[in-house]
Amino acid sequence: MSTTAVLEKEIHTLDEATVRFCGDSGDGMQLAGTQFTNTSALMGNDIATFPDFPAEIRAPQGTLAGVSGFQVHFSSTDIYTPGDTVDALVAMNPAALATNLGDLRTGGILIVNSDAFEAKGLDQAGYETNPLEDGTLKSYRLHKVAMTKLTRAAVEGLDMSQKEKDRCRNFFAMGLVFWLYDRPLEPTLRYIEDKFGKKPEIAQANTAALKAGYHYGETVEAINTQFHVPKAKLTPGKYTSIVGNTALAYGLMTAARLSNKRLFLGAYPITPASSILEELARHKNFDVLTFQAEDEIAAMTATIGAAFAGAMAVTASSGPGIALKGEGIGLAIMTELPMIVINVQRGGPSTGLPTKTEQADLFQAIFGRNGECPMPVIAACSPADCFDVAQEAWRIAVRYMVPVMLLTDGYIANGSEPWRIPKYADLKKIEITHPGRPSNGDTFLAYRRDERLARPWAIPGTPGLEHRIGGLEKQDITGNVSYDPANHQHMVNLRAEKVARVANDIPPQKIDGPASGDLLVLSWGGTYGACATAVHNLQAKGKAVSHCHLRWVNPLPKDLGDIMKRFKKVLIPELNLGQLRTIIRAIYLIDAIGLNKVQGKPFSVAEVANKMEAVLRGDLSSTEAPPEMSDLEAPVKAILEKVSHGG
Amino acid sequence: MSTTAVLEKEIHTLDEATVRFCGDSGDGMQLAGTQFTNTSALMGNDIATFPDFPAEIRAPQGTLAGVSGFQVHFSSTDIYTPGDTVDALVAMNPAALATNLGDLRTGGILIVNSDAFEAKGLDQAGYETNPLEDGTLKSYRLHKVAMTKLTRAAVEGLDMSQKEKDRCRNFFAMGLVFWLYDRPLEPTLRYIEDKFGKKPEIAQANTAALKAGYHYGETVEAINTQFHVPKAKLTPGKYTSIVGNTALAYGLMTAARLSNKRLFLGAYPITPASSILEELARHKNFDVLTFQAEDEIAAMTATIGAAFAGAMAVTASSGPGIALKGEGIGLAIMTELPMIVINVQRGGPSTGLPTKTEQADLFQAIFGRNGECPMPVIAACSPADCFDVAQEAWRIAVRYMVPVMLLTDGYIANGSEPWRIPKYADLKKIEITHPGRPSNGDTFLAYRRDERLARPWAIPGTPGLEHRIGGLEKQDITGNVSYDPANHQHMVNLRAEKVARVANDIPPQKIDGPASGDLLVLSWGGTYGACATAVHNLQAKGKAVSHCHLRWVNPLPKDLGDIMKRFKKVLIPELNLGQLRTIIRAIYLIDAIGLNKVQGKPFSVAEVANKMEAVLRGDLSSTEAPPEMSDLEAPVKAILEKVSHGG
């Protein structure tokens, strides 16, 4: 390790900053991002992250298709999104620079591993000249750092291969960025200890690289400013950083415990839902049964079997898998058994863009089955919210004896945010009663209903409640098969009314901002953060705008119609072509305006804010968020378009 | 055969009449109805029929669940429905009487086989006293005919078992009704000859029974009036009576011939769609390939394979099967291959009421897939219309390179009506061009589009056009896989725009009635007849009402919005809870009113007319057609509710 003197450097205090690490999939960028996130969280910042994996398992090294990135937004105030633009970008190779530079703000800090900018790498990234040399980067604060060489120097003498040594580069990069944003190394040192304790050479190397990076920041003259982002004023409590699918798994386990049930998950792997299965499989000591089915239809129908058996039964998939479950969901609705169907939405239609995010399965959730086949639909708004939504879905499922569709999306599923850890004892129990052996002589009526129209959940094994259910129309009260026309109408109405009554359990909508005004932004699901932030920004500019976010998308809250009427305009931003908007228009006959984006990516705050301003100025047409339209002929593009895919 | 003298009887001339034959499934009522229909058609009446099968294959004899009926409406004017109420009911046993009496108009003719009203039969039908004796039938013109005895007498001496002899009863009943409505016996005698020519005993017995029935009418005193329904003024031409699914099969075969294609049908049996497969399987000499797949998913994806291969590819199913095809349809949409997906709708949700009719799969047709996944949707309005709709679906599919959903329903599929037989030479050809070997050096661009946004249909076997397609998002023009955000937005828009442009091929809507007025009835699919008739009836009463029927449900006709604006109110009758209404409201923000019925049965004319009058009087709420609500405790009901089911 070189031992240069530490220089005195400026420290700027900032409200917030956004950093993105990017490099080849093999460069360990997800790890760098995660460590930076955790450290920032430990320092008390509010955080939001956005990992961006390549579609390939392992694309050839150095290619554009193989670039992996991780963005961290950290702040001393409340934040809801990973940030529209990047303040500091770390690019480990030319391909990473080429695909990520567009998001770096003018004047932003650009740290590159200059060692990687040699002929082959430049060529793979489609650069004809070296951007580090040809002046194209002059509007950024460029730091060319010979990371490969510096890392090698730092770990010199350790008994490892060159390749292994080079793998420590991400720790060097981390160290440098840690210094830049005034973060402590301890959490990462602890991580290294935990993770590589059994491989001391590697632990030593990573430690050395990390410290070298940090030290490099301290000493190299070219980098003369350090930034500091103070603690956020978060609600007091114990926090951890949580990923959406993990929060969802925890929420399911919690709901099971709160209702004193075994948890059964029937699932077939599919991106981006698989990690729900994987997470739950690790926690069997919570009385969790995970069944990896042969396909989604089996996953769905096994879930129905588990619900009949009396478990908290859940199935999880993504768009194409949910399409396959449609017929089974119909059976779940007809048998009126409680369960949860999770759809982690991804880019569609068909196989679509499997690793990307979208909100285009709302229609499928509400309408995608044969017959009159309604079910409640709830949507999580952020990674941590998945925890709450899972419990709420189950609460409604058992209160109304109905399958519930729970929507999240790829953005929520993989993103993370600080989560104030609840105390289990403080959580609200979920009451379930199963009928017991009937008093002598009473016949059990499987389709007799309570005031919420819920039928009894009689489970096999209970003497005297033997009964048969199925997919044919049921006679009211008895549950016997019935072909009676009047009964069919009655039952169709009953099932619809039951779902409508779920609205009785939806609390009055919270409105963020004044109760009336010029513009209401109505959102659902994962666009919450961008909408909330955009509305806050416009409120700060004195505009009469408010935000209303839907947690239940079906049924809609009872007060929604009145709320919308109090605003001159209603804007519905969605990552689809206007699915919620269609429903709102149909129900309320309100000429809601859409902001629609179907690009596999979340909204930026600016997109929403710009559209809001346009509407306020009088542009009342629904629009798409203008894609950064790419000249499809440009060389970088041309290469990017080469086949790539996901699961 | 007894030889009583023929009495002089009155003949009344009627505009129209409705007759229903009902009895046990084993009683041959479908045959009786069909013969009566054909004879009436041959006599030049307009006709409409409604067969009503029991759900069981063969329910136990004499039970309520085993009742089978066939209703014929015949007329000297244009008719569109099988008739709301029945003028003459033939009931072969107590169960048939119990389940069908409700539809006989007061004062209507009731012919019963009095021999069947003995203790067991009455008991099975839930009668505590004999309705033929206890005065409950006094508001009908009851004719108690000892059909069993009379038939036995007629066939006496023939060398057959008692059981076989009794099976001729339906011919006796036919004979009697033929006399009653002044129809000739010749067509039925020809039928007997054709069908039983090889079993002369049976032919003889049926002939004898038929004539005995006719003769009975002539001679018995109690029946003193004969009715005559003159010829209708139909467009000149050659006619045949055609069943919906047969017309659909013919339409598909015709479309294939008109476009010079092999016809491939991939299907899995399901009620009420199976007979499309069965009909096509009989016509292989029309270059028809029928593939009975292992399930609906295979049927759908084999259809995609056949479309890729260059055939006219079709799949046919019903609600639950279509639910299973959802994922495959997504692939069809993504690959932009032309094909037809037929849904013969039945009662839902889930297995629902498999042998009954409904229109509740419209949402599924338009919205039931993951992602933004639009497809054109066309709906047949009557049995004969299936012939035209099949051709139109294929014309659009190939013009736009898009899968088309074709909706019919159980009512259309099994119903029949006179069909003016077209000359093949008069039908409009369907032009298809496939690209050929490209000029030297040109690369084939599989996703380059024409002015309708259709891509080329390049089929395997063509040199130089080798290309790969699939379910991942495609790059515009090249068709290569693309993860580019802007391209995805572009392609999602393109696919939506392509479907929207189908509206360019939809002719201006025909309005039945004045172009503006107090009330527009907007209908789609199989409710056409009831709506048309109800509107005519009200127009005849001088009301300012018109009718507009949609053939294309997606996209909607371009002029629809303007048309609706010219009426004070819009009423949308549907056999669902308001699915088209939801879409109309969302698109046009029009407060359309619904008339909704989900009882497994079509609308009666009166239901539509009553609702229209209510709306004209100012009742603007959407309502259900009031079910003939059954006291579920009544004994007949209680027995009716016993398990019964279908496929």
Add this chain to the structure above:
Amino acid sequence: MSVDLPLPVLKPADFASDQDVRWCPGCGDYAILAQMKKIMPTLGIPREKIVFISGIGCSSRFPYYMNTYGMHSIHGRAPAVATGLKTVRPDLQVWVITGDGDGLSIGGNHLMHAIRRNLDLNIILFNNRIYGLTKGQYSPTSPLGKKTKSTPMGAIDNPLHPLSIAIGCEATFVARAIDTEIKHLGEVLKRAAEHQGVSFVEVYQNCNVFNDGAWAYAKERETKADTTLELVHGKPMIFGKNRDKGIRLNGMNPEVVELGKGISEDDLLFHDEKAAEPSLAYLLSRMRYEDGFPEPIGVFRAVERPRYDVMINDQVEQMTAERGKGDLDKLFASGDTWEVA
């Protein structure tokens, strides 16, 4: 799980539900239902612990007629529904009732996976070689050339042999019975019920409306002794009206031989339902009447293997034993945490 209370003594009629049976008069399904009701009281399992799961088809109406728990699910999916049920509640006795279309056409994959997982399910496939409920289209077991509504010129797909497939996917109990051989049928059902692990039983069932006589050769008094072969564990394979014919192995191939004439019982193939390898069962499953063989009935194979339903619950217990019953508070705080004051 064992039952603690003394069981009330039940009769077959106690297993009849209050629903009218809605099969065609003369349908083979009645006989199977009757035998099922008959063996039920002999199993020592209380009614409430028994569940029948079916798909869609005539055969799949079965659960409605049993006064136990039941679900008439959707077409082809009964094995999957049953898997969810049995996984959560291994203490229940779960029956799967399916048809040749339900089980081998649309449901083939679920059947295959339920079998390979070896859950303790009793799967009874009513094979009538036709689609009954949808009124007469051919099924995956319909013979080549079979003319049906959907194959007016004859079927052109090789029929599947249910038992060969079951054996091909690791079945632990495989048997065959005939609807009209009621005593034998009852015994086979009982054996199936008692087997720990998946039991797969094919029942030759007559659909007298759409495929009457499909199994005539195996059912008719005059022919059946020559066209079927009752398997008995440990016994030589003898059949024929006079019990004078047998099956002998010739290399890998079975052959029909006449006893006497220098061939004794000892030369015959002996049945071994417990053979470690399924090759014998597979070979027996391939013996077909049309190839000149008697078709074996009875238990082809009955071996013990670990059960999925038990193992999945064992994993819960094992992890619980290792880590203790899951503590949510601990789990929530298991990553890096920080305090905000």
Add this chain to the structure above:
Amino acid sequence: MSVDLPLPVLKPADFASDQDVRWCPGCGDYAILAQMKKIMPTLGIPREKIVFISGIGCSSRFPYYMNTYGMHSIHGRAPAVATGLKTVRPDLQVWVITGDGDGLSIGGNHLMHAIRRNLDLNIILFNNRIYGLTKGQYSPTSPLGKKTKSTPMGAIDNPLHPLSIAIGCEATFVARAIDTEIKHLGEVLKRAAEHQGVSFVEVYQNCNVFNDGAWAYAKERETKADTTLELVHGKPMIFGKNRDKGIRLNGMNPEVVELGKGISEDDLLFHDEKAAEPSLAYLLSRMRYEDGFPEPIGVFRAVERPRYDVMINDQVEQMTAERGKGDLDKLFASGDTWEVA
């Protein structure tokens, strides 16, 4: 159908599409792709007459890399897509590329039915005993106890043996190859291409990222001669580094014997890929390394049976011959008709 024009002489490289191959470096899929490109020019079929259909999975990206017609369909459905295609166009050579998850999990039923129908499809199943594309969950061929992302305590379902299943459902051509035995692999692919009727080939394929070494025993230089057995039609089953071991039949069971010591080649089982009954093929498909057997590679079974794709078209021709080319005007008027003037 035969090709009329003289074919241009193609090289393997002519079968490479312009798309970058996107498998992980080191993936076994590369070798299979290379062999496929290599045999292509030897088949005498013009490029435009060849179609590759796949499902979803790493393996299923295969069609993108072949400069033929192709479709990357949806998960598990490739056999059904191919069935529609081949039925309409029996003149095309149709390949189905699938994985152990795609083909045996979600797609098991389509695979089974495509096989029993005996369409002339060449189905290649890349068996890496893992879900590659979704990053490492267990598959239906993962061994019992296998720890994967979705089975942290080990898999508890009995693995399926692809060839046993194929044989269980009437396959006419069944073979196995190993990604690294490239010459043998190429030969097997070629045999599959040439077989008339369905060809089912299992390829042991290494997923070096999520299941590295799953087939190590059968691939490594030191062990492979003892753990695999190359099947040669009509030849005795000999294996081992010194070709001193063989397979002998003991009743219905195979056993490993050492040659010499009184055992000669003639005592061994002789391979017969054309055996009328599939019992031998079935028995071979059950020989597993973990049970002490060498695992056979090469062609297990190759018999001729009528092809569905041919027969369905024959029915068209036959009916056309019988009735003449369909006349729509006649058909429309085939029921009772009447004239309205």
